Amino acid sequence: MSIYTKEHNAFKNFNIEGEVLNLAPYGEGHINSTFLVETTKKKYILQRINTIVFKKPENVMSNIILVTEFVRNKGTLTLTVIKTNDGESMLRTEDGCYRVYDFIDDSLTLQRAETREDFHNSGYSFGEFQNALSDFDASVLFETIERFHDTPNRYENFLTAVKNNKSGRLDTCREEVKFVTDRADTYGEIVNGLNEKTIPLRVTHNDTKLNNILMDPVTRKGKAVIDLDTVMPGSMLYDFGDSIRFGASTAAEDEKDLSKVHFDIELFKAYADGFCSAVKDSITSKERELLPYSAYLMTMECGMRFLADYIDGDTYFATKYPEHNLVRCRTQFALAYEMEQKMDEMKKIVDEIFLS
Ligand SMILES: Nc1ncnc2c1ncn2[C@@H]1O[C@H](COP(=O)(O)OP(=O)(O)O)[C@@H](O)[C@H]1O
Numbered sequence: 001m002s003i004y005t006k007e008h009n010a011f012k013n014f015n016i017e018g019e020v021l022n023l024a025p026y027g028e029g030h031i032n033s034t035f036l037v038e039t040t041k042k043k044y045i046l047q048r049i050n051t052i053v054f055k056k057p058e059n060v061m062s063n064i065i066l067v068t069e070f071v072r073n074k075g076t077l078t079l080t081v082i083k084t085n086d087g088e089s090m091l092r093t094e095d096g097c098y099r100v101y102d103f104i105d106d107s108l109t110l111q112r113a114e115t116r117e118d119f120h121n122s123g124y125s126f127g128e129f130q131n132a133l134s135d136f137d138a139s140v141l142f143e144t145i146e147r148f149h150d151t152p153n154r155y156e157n158f159l160t161a162v163k164n165n166k167s168g169r170l171d172t173c174r175e176e177v178k179f180v181t182d183r184a185d186t187y188g189e190i191v192n193g194l195n196e197k198t199i200p201l202r203v204t205h206n207d208t209k210l211n212n213i214l215m216d217p218v219t220r221k222g223k224a225v226i227d228l229d230t231v232m233p234g235s236m237l238y239d240f241g242d243s244i245r246f247g248a249s250t251a252a253e254d255e256k257d258l259s260k261v262h263f264d265i266e267l268f269k270a271y272a273d274g275f276c277s278a279v280k281d282s283i284t285s286k287e288r289e290l291l292p293y294s295a296y297l298m299t300m301e302c303g304m305r306f307l308a309d310y311i312d313g314d315t316y317f318a319t320k321y322p323e324h325n326l327v328r329c330r331t332q333f334a335l336a337y338e339m340e341q342k343m344d345e346m347k348k349i350v351d352e353i354f355l356s
C-alpha cells in the first residue's frame with residue numbers, strides 16, 4: 001500500500017471503473033489537495049476539499065452539479081462529478097471531504113500567461129463560460145462565501161478596521177487610508193446595479209486564474225474552465241474586473257518596487273478582446289459600459305482588503321513579513337490609480353471591440 005492510504009480508502013467509495021494502479025499528488029492548486037488516480041480503465045482527479053475555506057462543502061457541490069450539468073447540455077466540455085456508490089456528490093470521512101472528477105486528458109495548465117495570446121485565450125474561455133451560463137438562473141446557487149464582492153460592505157469593514165486600529169499601525173499608513181476614503185463614492189456601482197436589476201444577476205466563477213483553465217497543448221486555446229468551487233451568484237463584471245486586476249499588471253501582487261508596477265493597457269486590450277468576443281451576444285449595454293470600471297473597482301476592493309488586514313494585524317491573508325499586506329495594498333492602489341488615468345482609453349478599446 002502506498003503512503004496515500006487515506007486517499008485510497010476514500011477513492012474506493014466512488015463509482016469508478018477499473019482497479020487502482022496509481023494515486024499521487026497532482027497539479028499546483030493552493031486550495032484543495034489534488035490527486036491523479038490511474039486505474040486499469042481510466043484516469044480520475046481525487047480532491048480533498050479545503051473545508052477551512054469552504055465551510056459547507058455540500059453547498060459547493062450543489063453549485064458545481066447545477067452549473068456543470070447546464071453547460072454540458074450546451075455542448076461545452078466541463079468537469080464531470082463522479083458520484084459515490086451511495087449516489088452522493090462527495091464523501092465525508094474522518095480526515096475530510098473528498099470528491100472525484102473525470103480526468104480531462106490531453107490538456108495543459110499554465111500557471112501564468114506566457115504571452116499576450118495566452119491572456120487573450122483565457123479571456124475568451126472565461127467569456128465562453130459566462131456566455132454558456134447566460135440563461136441560467138443564478139439565484140438557485142448558494143452564496144458559498146457571503147458578500148464576496150460587495151464592495152460597499154468591504155468598505156464598511158475597512159472603516160471599522162481603521163476605527164479600531166487593532167494593530168496600532170494606523171500611523172504608518174495614513175496616506176493609503178486616504179487613498180481609499182477619497183474614493184468612497186465610487187464603490188457602489190455594481191452592487192447597486194444588481195439590487196436595482198439594471199445589471200443582471202449571473203453566475204460568477206470568482207477565481208479566473210489561468211491555472212483554472214485546461215488548455216489545448218497545441219493551440220493553447222482553452223478546452224475547459226475548471227475549479228468551480230467559488231461559482232456563486234454575482235455579476236460577470238466581477239470576473240472580468242478581477243482578471244484584469246491580476247493579469248494586466250506588469251509586476252507581482254507583492255512587488256515592493258512600485259516603479260515596476262504598471263497597468264498594461266495592451267494586456268487589458270488582449271483580455272477584453274477575448275472576453276468580449278465570447279459574450280457579445282449575451283452582454284447587456286450596461287455591463288459593456290462598466291467593463292473598464294469593473295477593473296478599477298476589483299483592484300480597489302482588493303487593495304482595501306489588504307490594507308484593512310494590515311491595520312487589523314494580519315488576521316486573514318497569510319503574510320511573510322510584517323509589512324506584507326501594506327506592500328500588497330500599495331501595488332493595488334498604484335494599478336487603480338493608473339486605471340483612473342487610462343479610463344477613457346479603456347472605454348475606447350471596449351467600444352472598438354464591439355464595433356468590429
Ligand atoms: N478534471 C481535471 N482534469 C485534469 N486536470 C485537473 C482536473 N481538475 C483539476 N486538475 C488540475 O489540478 C489543478 C488543481 O485543481 P483545482 O481544482 O484548480 O484546485 P485548487 O482549488 O486547489 O486550485 C488544476 O490547476 C489542474 O491542473
Ligand SMILES: [Mg+2]
Nearest residue numbers: 029211212227
Ligand atoms: Mg485552481
